[in-house]
Amino acid sequence: MTIPVYQIKIPHYHVRTKPDWESIGKKIDKLIINNFLGKKIAIRCISSREHKGKSMDDLVRIVKKSGTDRYSKRRKGDRYENIENKKIDFFALDYKVKKNSEMLWQFIWSFYVFPIKFGHKPVRLDLAIIYDYNKLKKVYHKYKGRKDVKNDGFVFKDPENKKQALLGMIKIL
Secondary structure, three states: OOOOEEEEOOOOOOOOOOOOHHHHHHHHHHHHHHHHOOOEEEEEEEOHHHOOOOOHHHHHHHHHHHOOOOOOOOOOOOOOOOOOOOOOOEEOEEEEOOOOOOOHHHHHHHHHHHHHHOOOOOOOOOEEEEEEHHHEEEEEEOOOOOOOOEEEEEEEOOHHHHHHHEEEEEEEO
16 A cells, blocks of 8 residues: 655745744645545644654654654653553644635644643644554543643544554655
8 A cells, every 4th residue: 555645845934933824734734625626534643843752754754654753652742642642643734625624724723822821931843743543542531630621632543553543645845
């Protein structure tokens, strides 16, 4: 199975100043709509900056080989611990792709706003991983100190064949 890797150049997307997440998101959304219209998908976005010593191309190779960017059991992900100790393979947002879907603005916004909120530098996302929602199971979970139930956790239905859930990746250059 060949996993398509799309590329989109957005030279004005940086995090030195507040990015225009709506216009940037629409450009990436258009690529997703053109390639996944009508599909139910889960989108996971990552930044190679958050993976020390790994380039975007390294991460693409890792995801193609294993189906996930969780390449080290020793590497702890951000907020993977939840108060119920539920297993979570990755965090993503799910969508039914329609002609007018607006998806990526939310990732660009949160990668910029939330690090600042917690005293860190904003993060530029540079890789979007597109999964087949039907090959995943949603994990409802809670974080310590919060009452709301989160629905952004996922596990693979077939953990022995994680890459079967991959529909594609988008390198944001």
